[in-house]
Amino acid sequence: MSTQTQIIHSIPVDELTGSISVPIYQTSTFVQEAPGVHKGYDYARSNNPTRKVLEDVIAKLENGSNGYAFASGLAAIDAVVKLLSSGDEIVAVDDIYGGAFRLFTHIYQKFGINVTYVDATDHENVANAITSKTKLIWLESPTNPTLKISDIRKISEIAKANKVLLCVDNTFASPVSQKPIDLGADIVVHSATKYLGGHSDLISGLVVTATPELGEKIKFIQNASGAILAPFDSWLVIRGIETLDLRVERHSRNAQAIAEYLSTEEIIENIYYPGLTSHVNHAVAVKQQKYFGGIISFDLKIDNKELATKIVTSTKYFKLAESLGGVKSLCCLPCEMTHKSIPQEKRYAAGVTDSLIRISVGLEDADDLIADLRQAFAVAKNAFKPSKEALITI
Numbered sequence: 190m191s192t193q194t195q196i197i198h199s200i201p202v203d204e205l206t207g208s209i210s211v212p213i214y215q216t217s218t219f220v221q222e223a224p225g226v227h228k229g230y231d232y233a234r235s236n237n238p239t240r241k242v243l244e245d246v247i248a249k250l251e252n253g254s255n256g257y258a259f260a261s262g263l264a265a266i267d268a269v270v271k272l273l274s275s276g277d278e279i280v281a282v283d284d285i286y287g288g289a290f291r292l293f294t295h296i297y298q299k300f301g302i303n304v305t306y307v308d309a310t311d312h313e314n315v316a317n318a319i320t321s322k323t324k325l326i327w328l329e330s331p332t333n334p335t336l337k338i339s340d341i342r343k344i345s346e347i348a349k350a351n352k353v354l355l356c357v358d359n360t361f362a363s364p365v366s367q368k369p370i371d372l373g374a375d376i377v378v379h380s381a382t383k384y385l386g387g388h389s390d391l392i393s394g395l396v397v398t399a400t401p402e403l404g405e406k407i408k409f410i411q412n413a414s415g416a417i418l419a420p421f422d423s424w425l426v427i428r429g430i431e432t433l434d435l436r437v438e439r440h441s442r443n444a445q446a447i448a449e450y451l452s453t454e455e456i457i458e459n460i461y462y463p464g465l466t467s468h469v470n471h472a473v474a475v476k477q478q479k480y481f482g483g484i485i486s487f488d489l490k491i492d493n494k495e496l497a498t499k500i501v502t503s504t505k506y507f508k509l510a511e512s513l514g515g516v517k518s519l520c521c522l523p524c525e526m527t528h529k530s531i532p533q534e535k536r537y538a539a540g541v542t543d544s545l546i547r548i549s550v551g552l553e554d555a556d557d558l559i560a561d562l563r564q565a566f567a568v569a570k571n572a573f574k575p576s577k578e579a580l581i582t583i
């Protein structure tokens with residue numbers, strides 16, 4: 190069965206009424222026949238039928254055993270970290286999502302959970318960072334914004350050999366492109382705000398576990414901490430998932446065409462896109478991803494913030510905004526937006542220069558998007574009068 194057929198038919202028709210669309214159970218509680226005797230639902234924080242459909246669909250889509258839906262991607266990440274205890278350690282990818290870094294550093298460090306960051310594109314770095322206290326390896330692949338790829342299979346072998354859990358944030362790839370549990374991961378998390386929702390109209394997070402035992406633990410945390418996804422937002426994510434494969438295939442096809450065009454643009458210094466053979470981790474991406482995704486980052490030969498700003502404010506279809514994975518194309522300047530809180534030196538070490546631009550390629554026509562970028566580069570070049578400082582960096 191093709192992925193698209195499988196996805197569409199993993200979403201059940203309502204047994205009670207035959208409703209082809211999943212009903213939205215907008216309720217806080219459920220009437221019981223006798224104390225403790227009910228239809229499997231007692232209170233909507235613990236369980237809600239609309240949310241349950243989403244949780245079962247994502248578990249199936251990731252080839253896991255259990256799925257859980259949260260109010261945001263960060264709430265999903267938070268639930269996974271709560272599996273740990275004070276004194277435990279995490280080994281995490283250095284190019285980690287900024288919100289996860291903030292959570293680890295400013296919340297969990299004070300509860301005695303420490304994190305070691307490594308360049309996970311070399312799996313030996315992960316193996317070398319594991320200590321007797323390490324309980325969790327945290328990966329993202331591809332990463333944000335320089336699209337680094339780590340070998341999930343190899344790192345899962347390291348995790349198993351050390352009896353450490355492996356969690357993969359699969360937000361950028363999406364489950365139609367990459368299935369970390371098939372590659373040996375124990376847990377997958379998503380910001381469903383991005384490709385799963387797909388329409389830039391909600392905030393949501395998901396956790397999928399490889400085993401029912403881990404699932405029970407996440408379920409306990411979900412109920413105990415309470416950051417659940419509301420019924421209407423659960424329904425929106427289900428609706429997004431119905432077209433996931435179609436969308437990610439098109440996002441990726443558009444992005445490939447744009448990345449190839451960008452390779453010919455003289456204004457550009459580096460392009461980061463795993464679908465280009467020039468990408469440093471292209472071979473690993475080919476091995477573990479079906480599609481290369483809709484995110485491209487690039488920086489400029491003249492590493493100047495004003496020039497980059499002129500580009501991101503001159504595009505017509507690429508709207509200047511944080512976030513990604515929606516039908517409308519977006520662009521962002523990480524140094525002033527998503528990565529502003531990172532000190533410049535650290536930012537440059539991670540490849541996030543002042544002129545690095547990240548684009549989330551939407552579902553518009555690729556030729557229109559290429560024309561849009563071409564005209565924005567032309568406008569920026571004409572308007573750019575380098576300051577003395579800028580001339581020094583040329």
Ligand SMILES: *Cc1c(COP(=O)(O)O)cnc(C)c1O
Pocket residue numbers: 261262263264286288329333358360361379380381382383392393394
């Ligand atoms: C956006 C994002 C998150 C956080 O998700 P929210 O839904 O914004 O809380 C986590 N990981 C990655 C890779 C993301 O892109």
